[in-house]
Amino acid sequence: AQSVTQLDSQVPVFEEAPVELRCNYSSSVSVYLFWYVQYPNQGLQLLLKYLSGSTLVKGINGFEAEFNKSQTSFHLRKPSVHISDTAEYFCAVSDDSDYKLSFGAGTTVTVRA
Amino acid sequence: DSGVTQTPKHLITATGQRVTLRCSPRSGDLSVYWYQQSLDQGLQFLIQYYNGEERAKGNILERFSAQQFPDLHSELNLSSLELGDSALYFCASSVGDGGYGYTFGSGTRLTVV
Numbered sequence: 102a103q104s105v106t107q108l109d110s111q112v113p114v115f116e117e118a119p120v121e122l123r124c125n126y127s128s129s130v131s132v133y134l135f136w137y138v139q140y141p142n143q144g145l146q147l148l149l150k151y152l153s154g155s156t157l158v159k160g161i162n163g164f165e166a167e168f169n170k171s172q173t174s175f176h177l178r179k180p181s182v183h184i185s186d187t188a189e190y191f192c193a194v195s196d197d198s199d200y201k202l203s204f205g206a207g208t209t210v211t212v213r214a
Numbered sequence: 215d216s217g218v219t220q221t222p223k224h225l226i227t228a229t230g231q232r233v234t235l236r237c238s239p240r241s242g243d244l245s246v247y248w249y250q251q252s253l254d255q256g257l258q259f260l261i262q263y264y265n266g267e268e269r270a271k272g273n274i275l276e277r278f279s280a281q282q283f284p285d286l287h288s289e290l291n292l293s294s295l296e297l298g299d300s301a302l303y304f305c306a307s308s309v310g311d312g313g314y315g316y317t318f319g320s321g322t323r324l325t326v327v
Contacts, residue, residue, distance in 0.1 A: 200311040
């Protein structure tokens with residue numbers, strides 16, 4: 102089974118500043134990568150996913166992520182954050198041998214004015 | 215509204231008791247997954263059902279069991295509850311085996327006192 106490491110547990114950031122959340126996964130032949138967001142007291146919502154094709158993936162709410170096979174990474178970025186982006190972000194991975202999603206420990210993003 | 219419905223939203227019960235959590239998947243989805251989210255363990259996969267049959271098992275305790283019914287709704291049964299079982303329990307669904315990602319419900323918050 103795949104494993105996922107989210108390198109930052111907490112990321113404080115000022116409003117309108119850029120943010121990057123780092124995610125690394127264990128190697129496999131074919132992987133499927135996901136970022137989910139969890140707002141306070143809510144379930145997980147899919148932000149974006151990489152299944153194949155272009156390594157730069159655009160998602161909802163202005164987020165994007167880049168799949169880097171050589172570095173086994175799938176970092177999430179947003180050029181300018183809003184207060185409403187305060188949430189927990191989860192990176193997840195699956196592969197052809199096990200479609201079950203494995204989640205990272207999560208990164209808490211706190212946006213301050 | 216994600217289309218995945220979980221009931222109840224909140225549950226408070228005493229140690230030693232038994233509870234049942236219910237999940238209705240998104241229309242057309244055949245797979246149902248159960249996850250437990252706690253502060254110390256993060257998001258832990260419990261079990262997956264596909265079209266009524268158990269497909270995969272994760273870190274599910276023997277005191278816990280689940281099933282998926284012919285109408286595809288699923289129930290997670292937790293018995294002999296302990297304080298440590300207090301957590302958010304999420305249900306997710308997908309069309310197939312989930313390689314393209316899941317849709318999550320808003321969760322059931324279980325508090326064992």
